[in-house]
Amino acid sequence: MKKSEYMNPYLAGFLLGLLLLVTIFITGRGLGASGAFKSGVIATVNSVVPSHTANTHYYLEYFEEHKESPLLSWLVFEVIGVVIGAFASGLISNRVKLKLEHSPRITSNVRIAGALFGGLLFGLGSQLGRGCTSGSALSGMAVLSTGGIITMLAIFGGAYAFAYFFRKLWI
């Protein structure tokens, strides 16, 4: 079967915007992603070394604000939904395949290192910036939050600024 085409980007954006609007209308909050990563990390550390979370400032501060289990959070459920939705979409459009994607000019190992280190920086940055492209930039733009829009400009501005130096990774 032939790979089917992607959706028209403006249509996809319009649908995503409506979804975000519905999300805000129902829940009073926007979409997100990195918050679920945070919950995952906290839950993992808490179950592997509970003694550590019990006397480390960051985790204490988190548990002070969140009484329930970190995995019972809205974003964790939302991200589980993303996995299901993306998988379903991939199946329908015949795009599910286990593979390591990289530019032909670099080796798999370079791509792995880039993904690992890039992820690390994104994880770190999203905690510092109080949200990622979804939670801070996109949802922040929808509610016209100054902080969200500044973070958005910094993410895209930063990526453009660094793009030249890492062009060999992609083109």
Next chain:
Amino acid sequence: MGPLVPDIIGNELNLVVALLIGIAFGFILEQAGFSTSKKLVGLFYGYDFTVLRVFFTAGITAMIGVIAFGHFGLLDLNLIFVNPTYIGSAVVGGLIMGLGFILGGFCPGTSVCAAATGKIDAMIFIAGSFLGVFIFAEGYIYLEDFYKSGFWGYPHMFETLGMSQSAFAVVMTVFAVLAFIVTTMIEKKVNKISDPNYYSPKRYLGIALATIFISFTAFLMPERQSDILSRASDKNVLNTFHPEKMTVDEFAFRIIDGDRKLNIVDLRSKEDFTQMSLPNSVNMNYENLFGKDAAKTFSKKNASYVIIANTEDEETKAAYIAREIGYENVYVLSDGMNGFRDNVINFKAPQNIGTRHESDLYKFREKASILIPEIIKENKNKGVQENKESKRALGGC
């Protein structure tokens, strides 16, 4: 009135909602092509601006939607999560994320989406993200000061820039449409496409103009609250507005009668309200009238609402606001609470009683002047109903 959580949709059902919203989110992201890093970083090298198109279209759509929902009173904008602004960490965090984007080729949401369709690089990116969050958590004691510095509160961008919300919405939309046009030209050049049908301008010109036109409707939807408040402060407007009045005697009678259909909206200060409040009353101010809590108060069936304040002028202003919002069966108390105090609570019958009618009235008022203070005392002993104020939703990552 939204948000529907936590009143209409409970916190547990909210998790089911989260799952459903997530499914739609993942589906749209994957359909848009966000499950491959090559497409995601395309905008930084000029060969594929899909991300920019999807992102800005979504942002503009949701933004105009939120403005419209707020204008038509469908959504209490004071209860939705607005990301706080910590200027230092917003900029530095954003730049770090930008670098992560270029190196890793994903952002958290898209990496989950890509991993779900089997991209190994996305799975590695997620592992890296977990590591990054862990490093942040462990290094938090060193980062905390910076993390919490430069707090500006929860401002909106248009306030920071000193523009009106409507003007800002139009500027954003025009900016987005211009970005779409310019990036398409860049894309054509970088990919050396000479096909004139490739994103043919003709096909999109209409949509672009329609989008800008729609954004101008933002001007027809001024921020509802400030718009109504400014009209309510205009003497000329209030002079032509004649709310239904309730006399102090009817008011007193219904209180003594224990009439549950009588709902009192008390505009006096919180201190006055705690000191002395009538049964079945809630404390509000002009701004609160727009909120979700007020919507709940004013939605009881077969009820009448009496607005009380020290003066009738203040009551009239609130009644005007209530009418503009669309609340019905709203009365103002004749002569305000000052009149109620003089003519009922502290009533002293004059020496010479004229007609029979006056004598009946004075008898009633004398009785009321004894009963009402007792009712107030009783109400106070029950503990003044603390206003159960709805809290702003928590969000963010």
